[in-house]
Amino acid sequence: MKKSLIALVLTLPLSLGLAACGSDSEGGDGGDTTTLTVYAAASLTSTFEQIGKEFEAEHDGVKVEFDFGGSSDLVTQITEGAPADVFASADTANMDKLVDGDLADGDAQDFATNTLEIATPPDNPAGVASFQDLAKKGLQLVVCAPEVPCGAATRTMADNLGVTLTPVSEEQSVTDVLAKVTSGEADAGVVYVTDVKAAGDTVTGVTFPESGDVVNTYPIVPVADSKESDLASEFVDFVLGDTGQGILQDAGFGQP
Known part of the structure; x- marks a missing residue:
């Protein structure tokens, strides 16, 4: 009896260990997860996060991970070997x-x-009423750097209107510009219509009639040599489909 009892005690931990291993592979987090990595322009952050959740809901076992930033930075990272499956740019120049x-x-x-819109702190303390007002002496203006799509659009707008801008800083993404405004570090920033809408009461939006003259078009494509090429193509189709387009339009984006 004593030998049998000892044998039982010695084999019990092994049995429990094997049972635990079986439990991990069959339940809980045991199922395989496929990760799709999407590199997308910073101005797409909230909309693509929503699109990603909808895409995951229709694709069991799929996790969509995003890397948001300035389109110029993102394309450089992909060129240097970053493992992206999909690239969505805020302009055609960086997609090219x-x-x-x-x-x-x-x-x-x-x-x-x-399209562009001016963002100011709540109540617009500097009294910015037009794009031309961005050239006011002493105005703390923040814009995107010229290589970033929102920066290229801002420069084109300024050239079209004959306005000379002297920003206190040039940021690498539109979200960085917005952050400067919401933190009170800037009197005004040039962002997109969608950014002002997403920011809600944290900023005041100032529209200007010339904004329709400079329109940024957003292209998307699966990245070559993706390990998840079929899934990448499905994500692109999802963005172009009814669900994706509905989310984008609700956020203030225009149709291509």
């Missing part, structure tokens, strides 16, 4: 860099448009 580098899997497709 990806295509010219033979890093696009198929043709890029336009999925949205956006």
Whole structure:
């Protein structure tokens, strides 16, 4: 009896260990998860996060991970070997860099448009009422750097209107510009209509009639040599489909 009891005690931990191993592989987090990595312009942050959740809901076992930033930075990272499956740019110029580098899997497709709007702190203490007011002496203005889509659009707008801007800083993404405004570090920033809408009461938006003259078009494409090429194509189709387009339009984006 004593020997039998000892044998039982010795084998019990092993049995429990094997049972635990079986439990991990069959339940809980045991199922395989496929990760799709999407590199997207910073101005797409809230909308693509929502699109990602909807996409996951329709694709069991799929996790969509995003890397948001300035389109110029993102395309540089992909060119240098970053493991992206999908690239969504805030302009065609940076998408062209990806295509010219033979890093696009198929043709890029336009999925949205956006226009500029001025963001100020709540109640607009500097009294900015037009794009021309951004040239006021002493105004603490923040814009995107010229290589970033929102910066290129801002420069084009300024050239079209004959306005000389002297920003106190040039940021690498539109979200960085917005952050400067919401933190009170700037009197005004040039962002997109969608950014002002998403910011809600944290900023005051100042529209100007000339904004429709400079429109940014957003293209998207699967990245070449993606390990999840089929899934990447499905995500692109999802963005172009009814669900994706509905989310984008609700956020203030225009149709391509």
